[in-house]
Amino acid sequence: MTFSNFMEIFVKGCPLILTGLGCAVAFRTGFFNIGAEGQFYVGAIVTTMVSLYAPGMPPLLVIILALACGFVCGGLWALIAAILKARFNLSEIIVTIMLNYMVINFLGYALRSFLMDKAANVPQSEKIDVARQIPVLVRASRFHAGILLALVCVAVVWFLMQKTTLGYELKAVGLNRRAAAVNGIPVVRTVIYSAFLSGGLAALAGGIEVLAIQKKLIEGISANCGYTAVLIALIARNKPWAVLVVSLLYAALQVQAGSWQRQSGVPSSIVNIFIGLIVILILAKDIVPYFRRKEGGSNAS
């Protein structure tokens, strides 16, 4: 593996880490948010707009502002599902999936109308000014500053979940909603915090992908990482550090699959099927004790 390929693992891993973290936070609270895909796009759209249209300001400030706006909007987008769940008891799964399809269609519209680059023939936004892009840190690779931000997010989410009252409440609600309510934890408020944070993290991934990798908004920018993130969070059992490890492993597979595709024509989409199979096998892990119980007869509990 070459050096730039090695760095590419982090580049590919960055959006997965952030969206995976987002899913992990939500799942921990018992909020099955599969809307990371849509929240990613909300972040990408908002970040692009702020970066393109913000008036003259120091570039660093514009980057921070753009990412922050993306974070907030992505969080608000996820809140729709949380509020519908709290108010009408609608399944957050169906609502977030519908919201995903809505954003993806809206992106298609935006790139053909108000965000369209008039000079280009394909639906894409104008290129973001070089000064307002997230800088590359390591020469001869695409290792950018956003990756460091993702690592910081892992640490922050870990701290939040393990060392703060809010984290304790989030986990308590996820473990047993009724027990949490009985013990005076405001369940609805906690779920809303968790949904906001979850959506925000996914949106941050979208913003970073625009500012650091693509440098403009295009269709299909997420490469389905919002759905992959769900699987990553499941494999990582919703633990922040495990999300980091699993994301990087997944990214390594993806990078390697890319070169397989070039060399021997194995489609790189095989990675997604592979990871789906892994989760199915994890779910089926109880099959071993199941058969043992059958053989052992009555001596099993």
Place this chain on the structure above:
Amino acid sequence: MMNDIGLFLQTAIIMGTPMLYATLGEILAERSGSLNLGVEGMMMTGALAGFLVGTTTNSPLLAVLCAGLVGAMGSMIFAVLTVSLKANQLVAGFVLTIFLSGLANLIGSGYGNSTLPKTFTSKISAIHIPGLSEIPLLGPAIFEQSILVYLGILTAVVLWLYMNKTRFGLSLRVVGENPSFADNAGIPVTLYKYVHIGAGGFLAGVGGSCLTLLIVPRWMESITAGMGWISIALVIFALWSPARAVFGAYFFGALRGLVFKLQSAPITISGKAFYIPAQILDLLPYLMTILVLVLITLGKRKENRPPLWLCRPYFREDR
């Protein structure tokens, strides 16, 4: 004008048919207490299997049957995971969708350009019923449809009778409401769950094949475009009853038909023509799904609730 509306109703019913099959299947699974989120994936594999078998054997019957069987095979993964291994239903179903749609897209990636033979499409296209299909307004919608559309309605009727008028249907509902009670009454709970999850998968596969055999009709990547998820929402709209599923599915079929119509025909307001952008129209069904669900829950009565044991694993030992 009358003719236009007649054609529109005809399109609405065709468009609603895949969702009708999938919704009916999911109703069966949910009535047995299993919320299978794998519908989208099972529809995808069904769509691909139907298309591949259709192009090779040129037989609609085989194509639809194989699509159903492939869907049922997919649902068996879910059944083993959730019924026998007591895995979380939401996770298992969601992963099934990811896995199966990925698989279908991978296998189908080479078939994007192939089309069904002419002799095949003529076998499955609309049947003219002379005389009756000439009735204005409702004629073409009811009496000029493909056999798949009629089969969909027939399935709904049969399932309604099955669930409300037979002993098996009663047992099925008991399994979904209270499996330990069912177990005490001598109903084979595990068998019931497996059979109805499998039947649900079969119908989802058939629904998927309607897309590649009748509506589109060819294979495209991610061809279902969220129809499986809308079908799961439609189950809530239908309040777990096959009869209401028909209306729900055709309503969403009409919505999709409307989207097509508005894309080609502009809206004229005081002499000026306005085109609504295609992408905005395309997001309407998804928005409507959320709105419909909100409306349903607003008008909630006590008997309109999901099966009590939905989404909960049943441990026989805990009885």
